[in-house]
Amino acid sequence: MDVVGGFRRSMKLAQVIESDLNRLFVFRTEDGYSVEAVHYRGDTLCVSTQVGCPVRCLFCASGKEGLLRNLSEEEILSQVESVKKILPVSRVAFAGIGDPLANWREVKGSFLKLREMGIKASFYTTGFPLENLRELLHLPHNGVSVSIHSLNPDTRKHLMPFSGPLEKLVKFLKEELPRLSKRKRKKVSLAYLILKGVNDSDRDLEALSRLALDLDVGVTLLYYNKVGPFEPPSEEEYERAFLFLKGKGIRVTLSTRFRKDKIGGCGTLTVGKVA
Numbered sequence: 001m002d003v004v005g006g007f008r009r010s011m012k013l014a015q016v017i018e019s020d021l022n023r024l025f026v027f028r029t030e031d032g033y034s035v036e037a038v039h040y041r042g043d044t045l046c047v048s049t050q051v052g053c054p055v056r057c058l059f060c061a062s063g064k065e066g067l068l069r070n071l072s073e074e075e076i077l078s079q080v081e082s083v084k085k086i087l088p089v090s091r092v093a094f095a096g097i098g099d100p101l102a103n104w105r106e107v108k109g110s111f112l113k114l115r116e117m118g119i120k121a122s123f124y125t126t127g128f129p130l131e132n133l134r135e136l137l138h139l140p141h142n143g144v145s146v147s148i149h150s151l152n153p154d155t156r157k158h159l160m161p162f163s164g165p166l167e168k169l170v171k172f173l174k175e176e177l178p179r180l181s182k183r184k185r186k187k188v189s190l191a192y193l194i195l196k197g198v199n200d201s202d203r204d205l206e207a208l209s210r211l212a213l214d215l216d217v218g219v220t221l222l223y224y225n226k227v228g229p230f231e232p233p234s235e236e237e238y239e240r241a242f243l244f245l246k247g248k249g250i251r252v253t254l255s256t257r258f259r260k261d262k263i264g265g266c267g268t269l270t271v272g273k274v275a
């Protein structure tokens, strides 16, 4: 049996759970963990890159237990290969369980294989290690969203207890983004999850808009699927934040209905250990 970095290679599809919008695929690793991937929008698969997540964001179910182990390149690709047998997959989002930059060697290997297969890939990351982010930004990706969620360092630390320091991330982006072509920079955005009463004041949104304008990038405004101790905004509050940023001249992308779905929506994916 093949072993990569001390763990085995393949994963088996164990279960499929469907809603009207999404299909959630539960995979089982050979050492008894379960991880999840989500098929949405007819042709896109959101894949997991780690068993658990070291960043442990308070608003996300995936990081509750911290990091249990990394997935190998083969395990990441096997999510795509299994689903492709049943459904079309022309895009992959490295946005499931785990932070892709925290398992970069395996993620980069799987990204390059997906490119060879003609599959486009986008990434969601908290941005660290920064040297991995630098490499990613220069690769032929189809989108990189860097999670900000608050520009108040204390609030951010509370929300994302094990993410890298905000000031280092901002400094890095200010230095690195001007090195990208305009076309490439358009594919980079700041991800901001709106949490009622936490990071949604005019002052918070003003700070976010200043950073987005300064970096000349768009904002992906994420809707919170309630899996932690916070409250989601009402539809009106969510729209208000959108209009606030639009009013400052920022390109804003909103969470689609797929990402808000109870089955497979953002932040809802979980890991398990089979006894």
Ligand code: SF4
Pocket (backbone or CB within 6 Å): 053, 054, 055, 056, 057, 060, 061, 062, 063, 064, 096, 097, 098, 099, 126, 267
């Ligand atoms: S939101 Fe992303 S980085 Fe944060 S715990 Fe969940 S998977 Fe990890």
